[in-house]
Amino acid sequence: MRLLVFFDLPVVTKAERRAYTVFRRFLINDGYDMIQFSVYGRILNGNDALEKHYKRLIDNLPPEGSVRCLSVTEKQFASMKLLVGLPLFQEKALKTNQLLLF
Numbered sequence: 001m002r003l004l005v006f007f008d009l010p011v012v013t014k015a016e017r018r019a020y021t022v023f024r025r026f027l028i029n030d031g032y033d034m035i036q037f038s039v040y041g042r043i044l045n046g047n048d049a050l051e052k053h054y055k056r057l058i059d060n061l062p063p064e065g066s067v068r069c070l071s072v073t074e075k076q077f078a079s080m081k082l083l084v085g086l087p088l089f090q091e092k093a094l095k096t097n098q099l100l101l102f
Contacts, residue, residue, distance in 0.1 A: 001044045002057040002077045003053055007040060007066035026060045035088070044071075 005027060009020045030053070032040035044050050050071055061067055 001046060001074065002072050003042050003044055003050060003057075004035070004070045004072065005032065005040045005042075005057065005067065006098065007065060007067040008071070009067075011051060016064065019064070023067075025044045030056060041077075043074075044070055085096075087094065 001086045007023070009023065011020050027040045028034075030042070032042045033042050042053065044053060054069065057067075057069060
């Protein structure tokens with residue numbers, strides 16, 4: 001399961017830019033990966049983790065702007081089509097015959 005966060009925050013004043021930076025850093029430190037500008041996603045292990053991270057998101061919301069979240073299954077996320085651009089490093093699938101040694 002994945003939790004996707006979409007946000008559009010004002011960045012006109014210094015306080016608004018600070019709120020944007022604090023919120024974005026929270027997302028990164030909480031394990032979210034940037035899918036594209038203002039869209040972040042995180043892999044979760046079921047509904048309990050979904051509720052936990054949903055509450056953490058609510059506790060760290062900025063005072064102004066628009067923040068939305070959407071939960072999708074891995075199958076739904078994998079069916080997403082990339083229409084323009086290149087896939088991110090995290091999105092590239094490894095071939096099963098590759099071996100990684102440490």
